[in-house]
Structures are given as C-alpha cells and as structure tokens.
Amino acid sequence: MVRTPCCKEEGIKKGAWTPEEDQKLIAYLQLHGEGGWRTLPQKAGLKRCGKSCRLRWSNYLRPDIKRGEFSPEEDDTIIKLHTLYGNKWAAIAASLEGRTDNDIKNYWNTNLKKRLKQKGLNPITHHPINSTDQTAFEPPKPVGSSGSARLINRVASKYAVASNRDLLTEIIIRNSTFIANDSQNPGHIDSPTANSTNKMAAESSALTSILINTTSPSSAFSENCSFYDDFTDFFSNQEMSDMYKNVDSFEFMEELKGILSYGNAGAGDIY
DNA sequence: AAGGGCCTCAACCGCTATAGA
DNA sequence: CTCTATAGCGGTTGAGGCCCT
Numbered sequence: 496m497v498r499t500p501c502c503k504e505e506g507i508k509k510g511a512w513t514p515e516e517d518q519k520l521i522a523y524l525q526l527h528g529e530g531g532w533r534t535l536p537q538k539a540g541l542k543r544c545g546k547s548c549r550l551r552w553s554n555y556l557r558p559d560i561k562r563g564e565f566s567p568e569e570d571d572t573i574i575k576l577h578t579l580y581g582n583k584w585a586a587i588a589a590s591l592e593g594r595t596d597n598d599i600k601n602y603w604n605t606n607l608k609k610r611l612k613q614k615g616l617n618p619i620t621h622h623p624i625n626s627t628d629q630t631a632f633e634p635p636k637p638v639g640s641s642g643s644a645r646l647i648n649r650v651a652s653k654y655a656v657a658s659n660r661d662l663l664t665e666i667i668i669r670n671s672t673f674i675a676n677d678s679q680n681p682g683h684i685d686s687p688t689a690n691s692t693n694k695m696a697a698e699s700s701a702l703t704s705i706l707i708n709t710t711s712p713s714s715a716f717s718e719n720c721s722f723y724d725d726f727t728d729f730f731s732n733q734e735m736s737d738m739y740k741n742v743d744s745f746e747f748m749e750e751l752k753g754i755l756s757y758g759n760a761g762a763g764d765i766y
Numbered sequence: 767a768a769g770g771g772c773c774t775c776a777a778c779c780g781c782t783a784t785a786g787a
Numbered sequence: 788c789t790c791t792a793t794a795g796c797g798g799t800t801g802a803g804g805c806c807c808t
C-alpha cells in the first residue's frame with residue numbers, strides 16, 4: 496500500500512519540542528479537542544508532522560499523565576504484567592493509571608530489566624538464569640496451569656538442595672492458604688464448587704508427599720512431582736486460570752529466594 | 767577543569783490495525 | 788472491495804545530563 500509520508504516533507508521540524516511549541520499544541524487541543532492530526536500542525540501554526548504532534552500530546556502533554564518516579568507498587572505491577580504479556584507495553588500501561596506505554600517501556604529497559612538480572616532472573620522469561628532443567632523451567636502457560644504449583648516445581652527443583660525443610664513447608668502452605676482464600680473471593684471465581692478445605696487438604700497432602708518422598712531433590716521434584724497433577728483434580732480449568740492470574744508468584748519467589756540457599760546448591764538432601 | 771563513558775528518556779521510525787468514504 | 792487517513796504499537800535512536808577518572 497502506498498502511503499503519503501507524514502514526516503518527510505520539507506520544512507518539518509524534528510527533535511525536542513520547545514515550550515512554545517508545547518503551548519501552541521496545548522492551546523489548539525484545548526480549543527478543538529483531539530483528532531485531525533494530519534491537518535493540526537498547519538492549523539496550530541506548528542512546523543511538525545501530525546504524528547509527532549500526536550505523540551507529543553499522548554506521551555507527554557496530556558493532562559492525565561502521571562510523571563515522576565514509579566512507586567514500588569507500580570514496579571510490582573509492571574513485573575507481574577510483563578510475566579503475562581511480555582513486551583506488550585500498551586497492555587501493561589492500561590493497568591497503570593497515568594503511565595504511558597512509552598514511559599513503562601523506558602522504565603523497564605533502564606531499571607526493571609537490570610533489577611531482574613541482578614536478582615538472577617532472566618528478564619524475558621523471568622526464570623532463574625543458568626537453569627539447565629528445561630522441564631522444571633518451561634515458560635508460563637497462561638491458561639490451564641497453576642502458577643503456584645508450577646512455581647513450586649521450579650523452586651523445588653532449583654533451590655530445594657540445601658534448603659530448610661521447615662521454612663519451605665511453611666511458605667508453601669501459606670501460599671496454598673492464599674489460593675484457597677482467593678477461591679472464595681466472589682470477584683475471582685464464579686462459585687465455590689470445590690470445598691476450599693478439601694483444596695487445602697489436597698495441596699497440603701501433595702506438598703507433604705513431595706517433601707517426604709524427595710530424597711534427591713533436584714530431579715525428584717520435577718519428575719515425580721504430583722503437586723500440579725493433584726491440583727488439576729480439585730480445580731477447574733477456569734479456576735486454574737484465575738489462580739494463575741492472581742497468585743502473587745513474584746513475592747512468593749522473592750521470599751523463597753531470601754530464605755533458600757540460592758546460588759549455593761551443592762549435593763545434599765532437604766534437611 | 768576536561769573529557770570520556772554511561773544512563774535516561776523523549777522522540778522517531780516502520781509497521782499493522784481499524785474506520786470510513 | 789479498495790484505498791486513504793488515522794491511531795496505535797514496539798523497537799530504536801540520539802541529545803543531554805551525570806558521574807568518574
């Protein structure tokens with residue numbers, strides 16, 4: 496399709512916008528509203544292409560744009576949504592009021608990506624770097640699998656060596672409690688078709704089974720782990736999907752990483 | 767003080783999607 | 788259905804500021 500170039504005409508200014516240009520654009524848009532970007536520059540007295548005007552407005556001048564530092568809550572949201580969406584900046588921006596996709600993209604590339612790397616996580620997959628266990632570290636599936644169960648698989652196979660069994664037990668059970676509570680939240684799951692007590696019992700049972708039966712943890716967790724399988728007996732696909740969206744895997748991961756002997760996995764059993 | 771390297775982020779580029787004539 | 792204008796998206800660039808030597 497042949498398109499008329501929007502920014503290649505003679506006399507079109509490029510580069511940083513001056514305060515005068517901003518004022519002209521704001522004044523015009525306040526008077527006439529958004530739209531008609533192609534003819535806007537001429538009408539507003541700007542030597543810019545329409546696209547440049549639109550971007551300047553939508554990324555910088557719009558009154559509802561939030562500027563300044565990102566809060567820790569926003570950081571968390573971006574990281575979590577990046578796990579789900581990847582580099583879909585517009586989708587991520589939709590969940591952060593006042594932030595533009597450009598802002599988030601820049602912030603990700605300059606801050607969050609580095610932060611994940613420093614924590615030993617691959618910023619693309621969000622999985623621990625240098626993992627060789629592809630079974631346990633497969634990319635997340637958006638539907639039909641439980642984030643928490645999968646996470647436990649990963650954590651267990653990677654970090655269980657030289658870990659403190661009691662702490663691991665406590666954390667996983669707490670995480671299971673969270674899931675059970677979440678299932679009772681009418682905003683998340685349509686109806687409590689499965690008894691949440693049974694769910695917790697199933698999870699605890701699966702967990703106990705894993706912990707008791709695992710004597711060579713690095714392979715046993717991923718190869719023999721029945722945790723995910725047990726989950727599927729008690730949760731519908733929709734519930735699994737909802738759980739995946741809502742379980743706070745990153746907090747969970749961070750907590751585990753702080754406690755387990757991360758990066759120091761030598762030979763040994765869970766003790 | 768100078769200058770070189772690094773970092774940040776606004777802006778641009780190229781492309782696709784969508785609406786409407 | 789085709790074509791054009793516009794909107795939107797994600798990747799990339801480069802100016803300017805900061806920091807370190």
